[in-house]
Amino acid sequence: MASKKSTNITRHDGAVTRSDRARVLGQRGCLIWLTGLSGSGKSTIAFELERRLTDDGFAAYVLDGDNIRHGLNGNLGFSDADRAENIRRIAEVGKLFVDAGIITITAFISPFRTDRDAARKLLAQGEFFEVWINTALDVCEERDPKGLYKKARAGEISDFTGIDSPYEAPLSPDCVIDGNSGTPKQAAEQIFKLIDGRGLLSAPSNEN
Amino acid sequence: MASKKSTNITRHDGAVTRSDRARVLGQRGCLIWLTGLSGSGKSTIAFELERRLTDDGFAAYVLDGDNIRHGLNGNLGFSDADRAENIRRIAEVGKLFVDAGIITITAFISPFRTDRDAARKLLAQGEFFEVWINTALDVCEERDPKGLYKKARAGEISDFTGIDSPYEAPLSPDCVIDGNSGTPKQAAEQIFKLIDGRGLLSAPSNEN
Numbered sequence: 001m002a003s004k005k006s007t008n009i010t011r012h013d014g015a016v017t018r019s020d021r022a023r024v025l026g027q028r029g030c031l032i033w034l035t036g037l038s039g040s041g042k043s044t045i046a047f048e049l050e051r052r053l054t055d056d057g058f059a060a061y062v063l064d065g066d067n068i069r070h071g072l073n074g075n076l077g078f079s080d081a082d083r084a085e086n087i088r089r090i091a092e093v094g095k096l097f098v099d100a101g102i103i104t105i106t107a108f109i110s111p112f113r114t115d116r117d118a119a120r121k122l123l124a125q126g127e128f129f130e131v132w133i134n135t136a137l138d139v140c141e142e143r144d145p146k147g148l149y150k151k152a153r154a155g156e157i158s159d160f161t162g163i164d165s166p167y168e169a170p171l172s173p174d175c176v177i178d179g180n181s182g183t184p185k186q187a188a189e190q191i192f193k194l195i196d197g198r199g200l201l202s203a204p205s206n207e208n
Numbered sequence: 209m210a211s212k213k214s215t216n217i218t219r220h221d222g223a224v225t226r227s228d229r230a231r232v233l234g235q236r237g238c239l240i241w242l243t244g245l246s247g248s249g250k251s252t253i254a255f256e257l258e259r260r261l262t263d264d265g266f267a268a269y270v271l272d273g274d275n276i277r278h279g280l281n282g283n284l285g286f287s288d289a290d291r292a293e294n295i296r297r298i299a300e301v302g303k304l305f306v307d308a309g310i311i312t313i314t315a316f317i318s319p320f321r322t323d324r325d326a327a328r329k330l331l332a333q334g335e336f337f338e339v340w341i342n343t344a345l346d347v348c349e350e351r352d353p354k355g356l357y358k359k360a361r362a363g364e365i366s367d368f369t370g371i372d373s374p375y376e377a378p379l380s381p382d383c384v385i386d387g388n389s390g391t392p393k394q395a396a397e398q399i400f401k402l403i404d405g406r407g408l409l410s411a412p413s414n415e416n
Contacts, residue, residue, distance in 0.1 A: 016262045024266070024267060054229065054232055057232055059233060059267065059308070060224075067307065071304070071330075072300040085283075089297075092280040093304065096269075096280070097308070099275065100267070
């Protein structure tokens with residue numbers, strides 16, 4: 001049966017506020033938006049960070065191709081309009097997760113500035129972190145974990161970011177990860193410190 | 209700065225599991241799907257339940273028209289196809305929230321069995337609760353909080369559920385709320401007890 005988890009919680013009336021959620025979770029929600037080429041390490045770093053946060057008792061969740069493309073965005077293709085709608089929906093879901101107080105990490109190439117800027121605009125100041133996983137194209141192509149670069153070079157895939165479709169590097173990211181050297185663990189630690197430094201990993205003390 | 213919230217947490221490798229999240233949150237995620245006529249009391253009960261759970265230290269979140277129709281589903285209209293897509297996206301987002309460990313409450317009329325059944329199929333056994341807010345049409349129409357029944361009767365709105373569009377009552381709901389009598393607080397308590405009875409409001413003890 002349910003046990004009241006906090007003894008210092010009192011009854012409230014009215015809608016649950018962001019601060020109520022922050023007190024329950026001991027954290028503030030935010031959207032950590034990873035962007036970078038295919039093979040740059042986004043997903044690996046996202047799951048490393050999710051692991052790091054969870055191990056420390058924080059509520060974190062990764063939105064990535066696996067849980068989005070097969071579900072919510074399963075009815076989208078790869079036309080320009082569908083790619084934009086793909087990112088729009090991810091950003092809107094991210095906003096709901098942040099509202100719920102979750103530290104949310106997205107791992108999508110998201111090559112276009114206009115889409116990333118639209119995502120940022122959905123969130124409040126201090127809730128959105130654009131993190132550029134800056135891995136050189138030749139490093140990504142050398143890794144080629146899914147064999148996609150090979151297919152793109154062979155012309156079997158078109159509009160592939162970095163090959164025949166542009167990647168628009170962030171102009172003023174909140175954080176840049178050197179994806180050429182360094183481990184995913186180090187990258188996750190760098191992002192962990194960023195959001196910790198902004199006070200997101202503790203409950204608010206004196207507000208309603 | 210971040211404080212490690214639990215002292216009995218050890219370092220893990222690999223992907224974060226449902227059980228990891230349940231341990232961090234002290235609960236299991238589930239999707240509580242409220243269905244009923246306009247004016248039946250869905251939203252009021254949803255927010256009452258969210259308040260109740262939050263006051264007890266649980267992580268709960270309501271998906272309703274306000275945060276869905278203006279955001280994620282802002283590009284949908286009211287055609288048959290768009291109504292179905294509306295419910296599909298809500299169910300997919302609910303699934304992501306449940307995966308993240310959140311007690312998630314949806315408050316939409318969702319008049320068609322086929323849409324609600326599709327939502328149920330997305331979730332695992334024991335994670336989805338269809339809750340019928342069973343309020344008589346004349347009671348809803350008497351309340352008419354948004355003046356919609358009046359407009360529907362005047363022919364200013366078409367395809368309005370209960371007037372010129374059917375409401376397909378649940379055939380085997382997990383819970384039926386008597387919306388004619390009883391308070392929203394009592395309704396929320398009934399649902400709270402339902403999920404508590406299923407063991408969702410405590411952390412798993414012996415599993416990985």
